[in-house]
Amino acid sequence: MSSRDEILARLKQNAIKPEPRPEADFQPLTFTNPVEQxxxxxxxxxxxxxxxxxxxDVNEIIRKTYPEAKTIASNLPGINCAxxxxxxxxxxxxxxxxxVAVIRGEFGVLENGMxxxxxxxxxxxxxxxxxxLVILLNRDNLxxxxxxxxxxxxxxxxxxxxxxxxxxxxxxxxxxxxxGAHGAxxxxxxxx
Amino acid sequence: MSSHAxxxxxxxxxxERTAWHDQALYxxxxxxxxxxxxxxxxxxxxxxxxxxxxxxxxxxxxYLEMFERNATANGAHVHxxxxxxxxxxxxxxxxxxxxxxxxxxxKSMLSEECGLTPYLEExxxxxVESDLGERIMQFMGTPPSxxxxxxxxxxxxxxxxxxxxxxxxxxxxxxxTYLTHAARKALRQNFLNAxxxxxxxxxxxxxxxxxxxxxxxxxxxxxxxxxxxxIAIMGMEKVVPDYDAxxxxxxxxxxxxxxQPSTTYTSHYKKPVEGQEMHIVIVDNGRSDILGxxxxxxxxxxxxxxxxxxxxxxxxxxxxYSYSYFIPGPIGINLGMLRSPEKYSGNVSAxxxxxxxxxxxxxxxxxxxxxxxxxQQLDPLHLASSEKKFIVKGLKLVMEHPAMFYSAIKAGRLAxxxxxxxxxxxxxxxxxxxxxxxxxxxxxxxxxxxxxxK
Amino acid sequence: MxxxxxxxxxxxxxxxxxxxxxxxxxxxxxxxxxxxxNQTCCGQPMxxxxxxxxxxxxxxxxxxxxxxYDYVVGPSASCVVFVKExxxxxLRKEEHACLSNRIYEICEFLHDxxxxxxxxxxxxxxxxxxxxxxxxxxxxxxxxxxLVEPRRSTLKDLLSLVEGIEVFEPKRVDECCGFGxxxxxxxxxxxxxxxxxxxxxxxxxxAEYITGADSSCLMHMEGIIRREKLPIRTKHxxxxxxxxxx
Numbered sequence: 001m002s003s004r005d006e007i008l009a010r011l012k013q014n015a016i017k018p019e020p021r022p023e024a025d026f027q028p029l030t031f032t033n034p035v036e037q038x039x040x041x042x043x044x045x046x047x048x049x050x051x052x053x054x055x056x057d058v059n060e061i062i063r064k065t066y067p068e069a070k071t072i073a074s075n076l077p078g079i080n081c082a083x084x085x086x087x088x089x090x091x092x093x094x095x096x097x098x099x100v101a102v103i104r105g106e107f108g109v110l111e112n113g114m115x116x117x118x119x120x121x122x123x124x125x126x127x128x129x130x131x132x133l134v135i136l137l138n139r140d141n142l143x144x145x146x147x148x149x150x151x152x153x154x155x156x157x158x159x160x161x162x163x164x165x166x167x168x169x170x171x172x173x174x175x176x177x178x179x180g181a182h183g184a185x186x187x188x189x190x191x192x
Numbered sequence: 193m194s195s196h197a198x199x200x201x202x203x204x205x206x207x208e209r210t211a212w213h214d215q216a217l218y219x220x221x222x223x224x225x226x227x228x229x230x231x232x233x234x235x236x237x238x239x240x241x242x243x244x245x246x247x248x249x250x251x252x253x254x255y256l257e258m259f260e261r262n263a264t265a266n267g268a269h270v271h272x273x274x275x276x277x278x279x280x281x282x283x284x285x286x287x288x289x290x291x292x293x294x295x296x297x298x299k300s301m302l303s304e305e306c307g308l309t310p311y312l313e314e315x316x317x318x319x320v321e322s323d324l325g326e327r328i329m330q331f332m333g334t335p336p337s338x339x340x341x342x343x344x345x346x347x348x349x350x351x352x353x354x355x356x357x358x359x360x361x362x363x364x365x366x367x368x369t370y371l372t373h374a375a376r377k378a379l380r381q382n383f384l385n386a387x388x389x390x391x392x393x394x395x396x397x398x399x400x401x402x403x404x405x406x407x408x409x410x411x412x413x414x415x416x417x418x419x420x421x422x423i424a425i426m427g428m429e430k431v432v433p434d435y436d437a438x439x440x441x442x443x444x445x446x447x448x449x450x451x452q453p454s455t456t457y458t459s460h461y462k463k464p465v466e467g468q469e470m471h472i473v474i475v476d477n478g479r480s481d482i483l484g485x486x487x488x489x490x491x492x493x494x495x496x497x498x499x500x501x502x503x504x505x506x507x508x509x510x511x512x513y514s515y516s517y518f519i520p521g522p523i524g525i526n527l528g529m530l531r532s533p534e535k536y537s538g539n540v541s542a543x544x545x546x547x548x549x550x551x552x553x554x555x556x557x558x559x560x561x562x563x564x565x566x567x568q569q570l571d572p573l574h575l576a577s578s579e580k581k582f583i584v585k586g587l588k589l590v591m592e593h594p595a596m597f598y599s600a601i602k603a604g605r606l607a608x609x610x611x612x613x614x615x616x617x618x619x620x621x622x623x624x625x626x627x628x629x630x631x632x633x634x635x636x637x638x639x640x641x642x643x644x645x646k
Numbered sequence: 647m648x649x650x651x652x653x654x655x656x657x658x659x660x661x662x663x664x665x666x667x668x669x670x671x672x673x674x675x676x677x678x679x680x681x682x683x684n685q686t687c688c689g690q691p692m693x694x695x696x697x698x699x700x701x702x703x704x705x706x707x708x709x710x711x712x713x714x715y716d717y718v719v720g721p722s723a724s725c726v727v728f729v730k731e732x733x734x735x736x737l738r739k740e741e742h743a744c745l746s747n748r749i750y751e752i753c754e755f756l757h758d759x760x761x762x763x764x765x766x767x768x769x770x771x772x773x774x775x776x777x778x779x780x781x782x783x784x785x786x787x788x789x790x791x792x793l794v795e796p797r798r799s800t801l802k803d804l805l806s807l808v809e810g811i812e813v814f815e816p817k818r819v820d821e822c823c824g825f826g827x828x829x830x831x832x833x834x835x836x837x838x839x840x841x842x843x844x845x846x847x848x849x850x851x852x853a854e855y856i857t858g859a860d861s862s863c864l865m866h867m868e869g870i871i872r873r874e875k876l877p878i879r880t881k882h883x884x885x886x887x888x889x890x891x892x
Contacts, residue, residue: 002272003272003273003274003278004272006274007272007274007428007474007476007480008253008256008257010476010480011252011253011256011428011480011483012253013484014480014481014483014484015250015252015253015483016249016250016483016486016489017250018247018250018251019243019246019247019250020247021244021247021433022240022243022244022247024236024240024436024440025236025240026233026236026237026240027233028233028237029231029232029233041453044453045452045453045454045456092417092418093384093418096380096384109454111231111443111453112443112446112453112454113453113454114454114458119465123417124413124417124465125414125417125418127413128410128413128414128417129414129417145439145443146438146439146440146442146443147436147439149439150435150436150438150439151435151436151439155435156400156402156435156462158460158462159462159463159464159465160459160460160461160462160463160465161459161460161462162413162457162458162459162460163454163457163458163459163460164456164457165453165454165455165456165457165458166456167456168408168409168410168456168457169408169409169456170324170325170372170408170409171341171408171450172323172324172325172328172341172342172343172372173324173328173343173346173348173351173368173371173372174216174346174347174348174368175216175219175220175341175344176348176368176369178368178369178372178373180372180373180376181324181372181375181376181408181409181410181411182322182376182379182380182383182409182410182411182414183409183410183413183414183456183457184410193832194832194833196833197832197833197834197835197836200833200835200836201834201835201836204835204836204839205835207839210839211843214843218818221792224792225791225792228792228794229794231794232794234794235793235794235795503792505821505822505824505840506833506836506840509836509839509840509843510836540696541829541832541833542833542836543826543829544779544822544824544825544826544829544837544840545694545779545780545826545827545829546779546783546822546826547779547780547783547784548779548783548790548792548820548822550783551783551790551792551793552792564693564694567694567695567696568693568696568697568698568699569696570696571696571697576696576697577832580695580696580828580831580832581697583695583828583831584691584692584695584697584700584828585700587687587691587692587700588692588697588700588701588703588704590686591655591686591687591689591704592686592703592704592707594684594685594686597655597686597687598684601658601659621830621831621832621834622830622831622834622869624834624835624838625834625838625839625841625842625869625870625873625874626838626841626866626869626870626872626873627868627869627872627873628869629656629660629865629868629869630660631659631660632659632660632661632662632663634662635658635659635662636653636657636658636662636665636666636681637653637658637683637684637685639662639665639666640681640683641683645665645666645669645681646669646670
């Protein structure tokens with residue numbers, strides 16, 4: 001018998017009385033002013049946020065936010081401040097040293113500041129290896145909580161996806177919060 | 193004295209460090225409280241999460257098979273390991289097949305449970321921990337003292353010293369930001385050079401075949417971004433039915449663990465990217481036995497958030513290493529006993545039955561109640577302390593005979609001493625930092641008899 | 647309404663004044679109080695230490711002593727909740743004299759059964775409330791800090807009826823004091839450390855007294871206070887509720 005079958009047999013042998021699936025009997029958190037809440041919670045997560053006003057150029061905002069940036073990687077149309085198209089790189093290791101990555105978020109979650117990022121570039125390394133991450137997000141795409149997030153139609157349509165809430169951080173040395181553990185040291189969400 | 197009591201005594205001898213450790217962990221507990229109080233439906237959320245876990249473990253084979261089917265359809269390779277040995281062998285085989293030499297690991301308690309790193313190192317595979325806390329512990333050559341905060345017992349100066357040696361940081365610089373960024377720089381090379389990536393699994397979504405890994409540092413994602421092989425290892429209890437169930441746990445995990453609304457990265461791995469192989473190892477290693485143990489089956493609900501550890505007033509004052517099992521605190525006391533009562537019964541004394549652990553647990557595991565049950569098992573298993581047994585048997589004899597009880601008090605009052613069954617070994621223990629209470633001139637019983645209670 | 651007074655062993659031997667105050671308080675509220683003689687111990691120390699079966703005889707004795715009362719009331723949250731929750735298992739029956747709807751910790755009885763809203767009590771002192779673990783987390787005498795539920799406190803409600811009193815709570819409002827029955831002996835170093843921390847937290851409120859519904863916690867903390875000659879005293883809450891102007 002394979003280990004698999006042995007394990008499954010043991011599970012069936014030791015099985016407990018089936019419990020019915022519970023119904024959630026609570027009203028999850030909701031927010032009355034989504035954009036304001038999202039900006040507030042992004043701040044808690046250590047991220048910046050910018051409301052893109054009509055007529056404003058996103059490239060200008062990126063440049064203004066990261067004036068020192070030399071390499072800006074993006075495959076998004078309209079991001080003409082990009083210096084590199086990451087999809088043209090064979091090896092993701094070549095992304096090491098990227099100053100800013102500009103990517104698109106699918107939706108944001110108001111209760112925790114997460115933005116759902118689906119793999120949209122050839123190498124997902126881009127989301128993590130860049131010193132700074134700029135996420136473009138449609139401000140109408142905000143959900144209240146994780147229940148709504150996972151219930152969005154078509155959510156399961158991804159190969160790799162990540163909820164990102166602010167910059168990489170750690171508190172592993174004496175619980176002192178340090179921004180920039182391995183991933184982006186700075187995250188800016190531009191709400192279009 | 194139990195193994196925990198002995199080790200605890202040593203730890204507490206350094207009162208300053210004990211106070212520092214206690215405060216650091218209490219700070220995390222307070223952050224957790226603030227987060228919980230920010231979610232009005234918190235208790236209902238816990239209740240649903242607990243019942244959803246019960247539903248899942250009562251259909252464990254069904255959901256695991258569903259997960260396997262969907263993960264396989266997504267292009268992942270699914271393996272099953274009966275025990276730690278088989279788990280290690282499967283992982284090593286995959287590495288060998290790819291000629292891997294450098295494994296980059298994100299934090300996994302399962303790999304700790306299975307002793308994977310030493311197993312691989314004996315076979316010439318370097319396993320680098322990429323979580324900062326785990327990396328610190330790896331440099332120090334000691335195991336993590338906490339399941340979520342591996343280096344919580346280490347002071348910044350000690351980190352500075354070990355980084356000075358390992359990463360050639362500036363002598364005497366123990367600034368957390370400086371040290372963290374030094375580790376970032378050094379580990380970046382490990383990420384780029386690794387040929388095999390390993391992660392744990394926080395949740396495996398049966399309906400989708402995806403699995404979820406939560407980190408704050410981004411080390412799991414960075415680690416899986418370069419190598420051609422990703423091995424994810426999971427205990428069987430990590431499976432959740434679907435995304436609706438997952439929502440409950442994602443909401444609870446970070447709030448309970450570190451007092452954040454969410455972890456920074458909640459990564460969903462579903463299909464291997466082009467040119468990459470994805471392996472998932474599902475590990476039993478005693479979990480199917482827990483399923484068959486009605487008193488302790490709830491342990492399979494555990495999310496490994498560590499909140500029971502942070503709230504435990506005994507853990508906070510005695511540190512992770514005072515427990516003989518690799519997981520400390522209430523969760524560790526229970527899991528250790530499930531692993532081997534003979535080896536780990538020395539931790540069962542490390543509990544005042546304050547029940548705070550049962551209240552913070554996001555899956556509502558009856559942690560304290562289970563410790564109480566384990567204590568009842570010690571005597572039948574011949575693992576009870578003989579001193580404690582002597583005290584209890586003495587107490588029982590006297591308390592069952594009111595005449596003896598009241599004459600013992602009288603005798604004690606005259607001799608200004610407790611009766612022998614209390615004295616035996618225990619007076620010393622009580623007297624370590626406390627005065628013994630004085631007997632009253634008259635018991636309530638005597639006063640009542642004499643009509644003095646008015 | 648006939649109440650049987652449940653006096654735990656260490657109150658009988660060490661703190662009989664707590665029993666006297668309980669009697670006075672209940673009779674002053676018009677309750678018919680009796681004390682069934684020759685009580686010893688409820689069996690909690692044995693059970694929490696891992697010898698639950700050694701408490702069976704004691705449970706039978708309690709059952710025998712209290713079967714003729716409408717209510718069983720005791721001034722110790724920990725003992726009361728042990729009897730309430732574990733006797734059904736020990737006695738192997740759900741129906742017993744100390745059944746959950748008949749046994750009460752005294753504050754709980756005053757607050758929830760008698761619904762006392764006026765007391766003729768006077769205690770012109772600063773007190774710090776000791777929210778004991780079993781009182782809070784098992785008997786629900788208040789809301790534990792880690793649960794998300796409306797804040798309430800039976801002890802503080804009752805103390806608010808006392809004239810002249812100032813009520814405080816420690817910073818870590820319901821941190822365990824480290825007594826834990828046989829834990830206090832088996833893990834003495836940790837127990838003492840927790841007790842010292844707890845007493846200091848109470849002292850930092852500026853209170854003159856630590857008060858609570860569990861004499862066992864108070865006994866442990868008193869041991870530390872006396873050893874270190876610390877500037878605070880312990881007093882069971884019923885003694886305060888029964889205090890009057892001289």
